Amino acid sequence: MNTHALQILHDTFGYQNFRGQQADIVECVATGNHAIVLMPTGGGKSLCYQIPALMRAGVTIVVSPLIALMDDQVANLQAAGVAAAAVHSGIPSEKLHAIAHDIRQGVLKLLYVAPERLVSERFVRFMHSIDIGLFAIDEAHCVSQWGHDFRPEYQQLGFLAHEFPHIPRMALTATADEETRADIRHYLQLQDAQTFVSSFDRPNIFYQVIEKNNGKKQLLQFIKSQGHQVSGIVYCLSRKRVEEVALLLQENGFNAIPYHAGLDMAVRTRHQKQFSQEDNVIVVATVAFGMGIDKPDVRFVAHLDMPKSIEHFYQESGRAGRDGLPAISWLCYGLNDWVLLRQRIQDGEASSMQKQIELQKVDAVLSLCETATCRRQLLLAQFDEVSEPCGHCDNCLETPVRFDATELVQKLLSCVYRLKQNCATSYVIDVLRGKDSDWVRRLGHDKLSTFNIGADLSDKEWRSVVRQCVAGGLLSVNLSHNQALQLTEASKAVLKGEQQLWLRPLKRDKKAVLSAPKTTVLRTERQERLWQALRTWRKARALADSVPAYVVFADRTLDSLVEHAPQNLAQLDGIYGLGSSKQAKYGQEIVDLCVNILQNDVEPNTDILA
CATH class of the missing domain: 3.40.50.300 (P-loop containing nucleotide triphosphate hydrolases)
Structure with a gap:
């Protein structure tokens, strides 16, 4: 070396x-x-x-x-x-x-x-x-x-x-x-x-994916579980949704700010600076909030809508936990997200070849969401990396037990066929569940052999079957014709009884999905006082130097200071991220803080501007 x-x-x-x-x-x-x-x-x-x-x-x-x-x-x-x-x-x-x-x-x-x-x-x-x-x-x-x-x-x-x-x-x-x-x-x-x-694995990130069912309420529940003392990013597909979610979080006591291309440049610059330089800020953004994110202590990245490619998801979720400390990637998705993304691609001005590539990338994200296996394995496979199950994603912690869904899938595919592959998901489910509506009777679909053959499942459960069939390539959605479900070549073997189908559970354990490893560090009372004093000092020093707080010290440096509690300048050597220049600039102030807290047990003066 x-x-x-x-x-x-x-x-x-x-x-x-x-x-x-x-x-x-x-x-x-x-x-x-x-x-x-x-x-x-x-x-x-x-x-x-x-x-x-x-x-x-x-x-x-x-x-x-x-x-x-x-x-x-x-x-x-x-x-x-x-x-x-x-x-x-x-x-x-x-x-x-x-x-x-x-x-x-x-x-x-x-x-x-x-x-x-x-x-x-x-x-x-x-x-x-x-x-x-x-x-x-x-x-x-x-x-x-x-x-x-x-x-x-x-x-x-x-x-x-x-x-x-x-x-x-x-x-x-x-x-x-x-x-x-x-x-x-x-x-x-x-x-x-x-x-x-290098390996693309980010072992400190916990991945969890949940099915969308009142997404904003689910997001709020997730963020509340993280507490008010963390910084995070929430990604949404539309500017309107960004504004709505930022307001919702503000109303619930979070320091949340919106960021999207429709905001004035001065506002965007101010919000990005606020997120970078302050602690405990949540930015709600479209993908316009992109590569400029260098903040190391982002503890979570939440996707309220499905990202448009695994590469985007990897890069966006990777903005959490850059300091190597525990962080969470949380993704909430629904079939409508997938349809909207595909529609945007189809309506775009890209070449037909590029559109095809982008459509395949969207399909890969749906497969990531619907998989019953280790999410990290599927994520890393996108970058040609083979890995063992990680033990650190929702599917690994609570492995879905797949069941033989061949008969259910045959019912769904048969209904799509009887409806001449001309109807959207919600209507197909209405027929399967035997919904007695004027529209169904007017079209005579209450006389179909598939009418009411799926009454034992709820709307939500049938939507899970549809999503898994789309992700598995048994159904497609015709975006140019009312988003109609249509059979694929692969569906023939299932309809003929030549292939058995296993799906993940249609009902998911909400508690298991929302659980995640604790990101808090257990400290003694004195260590916690030192941690808080260091954070207060760092904030004041960053303000005085007109730089983001993490430029002064990252959280890992604060952790190292709390762990080693240096009592003199010589003991600063070996503290993580504390090079000679920072030792010379900040060393005496840091040592004074540690001495005051751990030896004298008095409240320190952390106001460097006093």
Whole structure:
């Protein structure tokens, strides 16, 4: 292991050891080789280019797609004592001149820039006039139009291979299936790059999925179970739903704020800053609240509607627990979500080939929701990763016992056939349950042999059968014709009695679904006092420094301080995430807090502005 890299890891960033493939990646890039890095959110991707940046001569140019993401990274680096800056539309011209001067003087080590600016003729000329040590292309999945978060400017970044052939380049992303990886290699001219693929597993995240039945009420019940002292994200499909849910949470005492593309830019910026810099904030958002999320202490991500792909779900749910502490991904879904997503794709302007790919991705999410097996296994399989049952999802903790549903499914498929594959789910269920309505009698469907043959099941139970048949490929929904249920080729074997069908239970144990591992840490009374005092101090210090609280210290650092309770400056060495720069800046204040709480047992003065 490179001792120089290990020293930077410890002295600058406050970590004792590299994780996973980090050391190999750092060695590869620091010695001038190209690399493609696929590593899950929270896995430490940033260190894979930040440490080589400090090892190599010249400035490292980091391509990043969002201003908020750049600013957070720069704030984190500056807090660690690293000379870093970002250039974007929010930087005044005099500051830009100062940044250029620092680069030419060899002072600045990392420069963050958006792809649009980097490919401009003026910036290319500037790059030719300076000493560059490394190009790091973050969020590299943006290069692929088949993936998510496509940014066409990313596809132009391959020019770096021709303009700067002797400078190492690396591409980094947290989510990329095989098609997206191929696009990264092709468009970024990284065919000869060494590829590092870490496990996409996020073992600290507990996955749970529940069937939608008054979704907002279910969401409120879930969030109440998490308490009022946590930060979280709630994703919704529509702007209207975002506003409704934010208001509902506010009315129930939560510090909730909306975020969607329909809000004024100033409001969005203010809400994103509030979420980043304050504790115990819940943001309710559409997917417009995206890649700029770098907050490590998000304790839950809730999807009130079904996401449009497993890649989206993985990336969005992965915004929980970036600090490695326990977190929860909660998903509430219904067949109507699936229908709405497919309708949006069909009505879109994409090519027929891309529409087909997106439709398949939506179907994969429905399969994830309906599976009776380990959810993590199915999730990781999307990234070509084989795993054992995780023991840390709702299906593993309370494994659904599947039952022989062949006869039920035959009844459903027969009814769809008798109705000439011309009716939507709700009407098919009405006929199955023998609903005596004017509409059913007028059409003569009360005379069908399938009328009333399913009266022993409720509407909700039949909807579960329908969803599982759709997810299993036995039924399809005709979006262009009243969302009518239609038989597929695969349904013939079931109708003929040639195939047995096993489904998950139609009634789910709500208590089991809503249960989840405890995320609280057991502390003594004094430890809890120290924890709260540290949080109060951190909030005041972050306000004074005009940075998010986690830039001062992440929760894991506070946990480490509570566990070790340092009584002098020497004992700060080895505290997680506490490098030399932060020790010098905050060390005495932290030691004073610990001494006051644990030795003198008095209320400390945490007002740094006093």
